[in-house]
Amino acid sequence: MSDYLPSLSALRAFEAAARHLSMTLAAKELNVTPGAVSLQIRDLESSLGVKLFERKTRALALTVEGADYFSTLRAAFRLVREATAAITARGRGAVLNVTCTAGFATYWLVPRLRRFEAMHPEIDVRISASHRVLDFSATGSTLQSATDSAAMTA
Structure with missing residues (x-):
């Protein structure tokens, strides 16, 4: 050849x-x-x-x-x-930032991630496992602890 x-x-x-x-x-x-x-x-x-x-x-x-x-x-x-x-x-910044608890990431999110990435290879998925949750109602999407969040809803 x-x-x-x-x-x-x-x-x-x-x-x-x-x-x-x-x-x-x-x-x-x-x-x-x-x-x-x-x-x-x-x-x-x-x-x-x-x-x-x-x-x-x-x-x-x-x-x-x-x-x-x-x-x-x-x-x-x-x-x-x-x-x-x-x-x-990917170079244009198509990024999906996910913040969740370590347990949710480990047992639910990560096992499904491969299928999502196969369907959407243009999206860069970034996972942050933390005990803190995002407060989307606050300006700038600041982090707050889960206990602070629970106290605010009580």
């Missing part, structure tokens, strides 16, 4: 052109000229030794090899887009 890997720009050009079946729409998406997309694809076809498109008058069609390659590249680019979205979402 060869270790050869085509240029990322050529792969992006091919994937966009195959998805749109248009050099013009691919060029618009990639912010380049249609001629640049065409050249990237021609270079890719040359380096692979395979024709990826049937070029017709004002139309493109994928060859069998092109369709197979596109299917694999589309999945690979989807994974890259998802990974990028997940990591940039």
